[in-house]
Amino acid sequence: MGRIINYKYIDLTNKGLYDDDLDDVLYKVIEKSPDLHNTILVALKLGWNKLTLADGKFARAIAKNTPKKLYLYNNKIGPRGIKQLADALKDSKITMRLKLKISTWMKTISVMKEQDIHC
Numbered sequence: 150m151g152r153i154i155n156y157k158y159i160d161l162t163n164k165g166l167y168d169d170d171l172d173d174v175l176y177k178v179i180e181k182s183p184d185l186h187n188t189i190l191v192a193l194k195l196g197w198n199k200l201t202l203a204d205g206k207f208a209r210a211i212a213k214n215t216p217k218k219l220y221l222y223n224n225k226i227g228p229r230g231i232k233q234l235a236d237a238l239k240d241s242k243i244t245m246r247l248k249l250k251i252s253t254w255m256k257t258i259s260v261m262k263e264q265d266i267h268c
Contacts, residue, residue, distance in 0.1 A: 203227065
């Protein structure tokens with residue numbers, strides 16, 4: 150008999166989440182799933198929240214069960230959060246689409262180029 154694979158799709162878009170709110174999600178859903186070895190995290194949607202990812206907890210947890218698709222658009226992720234995520238995913242096979250939007254108090258500049266990044 151073959152093993153059973155579970156596929157998870159987690160959508161937490163626009164829930165007003167801060168970094169501290171992810172602790173429960175990461176602990177219960179990603180890190181401590183009883184069937185972690187038989188689970189494929191297909192998509193994790195965290196767009197339109199208030200995440201910075203600067204403390205590295207999210208990056209370390211996501212490295213243990215890397216989703217095929219990770220949506221982090223429209224958050225407050227700065228250089229430190231990006232570095233934490235990049236370091237954690239450097240050995241994974243995830244493909245990310247990067248779209249940058251830089252905001253200042255005077256204006257918003259959108260980077261026109263979207264690029265696939267293979268970590």
